[in-house]
Amino acid sequence: MLKLIRCEFWKIKRKKLFHIAFLTTFIMPVFYFMIIKDANLDNLMSVVQEENGFLVLIPLSIILAASLFFEEQDHDTLKNLLCVPVTRRRLSLAKLFVVLVFDIAYELAGFFVSLLLALLSRIPLTGTGRELLLTIACGALLWAASMPCLLLVIWCNRSYIISVIIAFAYTMLSYILHISDAAIRVPLGLNIPTLLPVPVIFRWLYQFHSLEDAGPVITKFYESFSPYFVPTPTVFAILMGEALLCIMIMIKIYERQKI
């Protein structure tokens, strides 16, 4: 399996899509830093974890994963791999692992950019260890959050354009839901809002926001929202459970695709 993962990394050599995608991690923190005068580290990190994650990383990871899955068919390399033999299940898992590494690396890059910006403007670096852990966790959770959409993309097995459209539609819908009370102010349980990936991540992440420099509006929102916070083990259980289910279905679909 390790060999397969290493080979998946070799395959992305000279792939401009991956390089350009990675560069987008700098956009949000820099933009936020430029427009907000009294930015603190917590604000900068929340931009990386939420805006960058929800709006940029999710569609990117879906498109990149789709590109990894479709390239074997597009370039007729699947037959060579199957003759090694490499099973489609292991191949799928290796590709998904590459995307997971990309997602975490992407979030980490955003973290270090924010850290650099904070250093340059003498913003006090408090709680960096906790922010680092949150950023890594966010990368993993956002990877899991992209799985339902990736499943749809693989099931459709259409061109990149369709994949991009599906990815952006999913991203926009998820983003809208995460600011909708109907999706985030529902108690945990066997209900649809509990299963919505991005709103659940938001419900988990928001509890770690610092209220030190927060105004009365933010404080009031935090307090009214706190009953709906999701504990860390629960958010991981929900999202990883959903991801596992999606991956299992994805593998079944991938195994049935003809050469």
Place this chain on the structure above:
Amino acid sequence: MSDYIIKTKNLTKQYGALKSVNSLNIHVRKGRIYGLLGRNGAGKTTTMKMLLGLTKPTVGDVMIFGKSLAGNEKSILPHIGSLIESPGFYPNLTGAENLQIFAALRGISDKSKVKDSLELVSLPYRDKKLYSQYSLGMKQRLAIALAVMHDPELLILDEPINGLDPIGIAEVRAFIRKLCDDRGKTILISSHILSEIALLADDIGIIDKGVLLEEESLSELEAKSSRHVRFTVSDAACAAKILEHRFHEYRYAVQDAHCLQLHNLDLSVGRIIKAFVTEGLEISEAFVHEESLENYFKRVTGGEGIA
């Protein structure tokens, strides 16, 4: 293990109502080149895909190295090198980088294997040219390099000369022949080009509309198809003795008890008939058979399509 490296039993692949391959029984002998000859769409590629486990047969079984392929892919496939349809590689990588990926997956630790296999097909090792910039001939060579890189016992090559120029075709042909003669590889090769199969194969299978029409050695097929005089007599064995004693002629083949083929057309047919009659043989038929190998294949497959 039997003498057959590949043996199929009623191999059938059905897509809807259409049988792409129908009850195919092929027998590939160890250390031989088996040419699967057929028109485009005859079922050659589907057959090869089934032999490699890329497509599951609807009915039938594939035996490779004496074992059933189904359930034994992990132990059988590493001993096979293959080229199916068009070459497939990653366009953003060089030829060597592409091979390095497959070498890693195959667990080939010897780095010289990649270099050696590229040299074998006359492709440069230290080349910055990406696969996407390769010509069709270079792509085909790279696919052959991939097929032989891990030194497999069996090679399954689907139309390996596609896209090659005449010199490249001759080189690949010589290379395949050498693999079989010098290194004892067993090779299954498919083509719709009769001359290629005739130049390369030891054994030939003719496939048409998914059905294996003939399976014989090249010499047997040549005997069937070449120019010869065919005699139908009361005793073919006696006729053979007459040819040997009276005409010192040994270029003949006794087909059955009554049928004999003479492959020397320089001898006078009238003199031979006279000799047969003198020796008391009854002759019911004597004619010159002038069918070429190409015409023979056309007749067997029922028309055009084989170059």
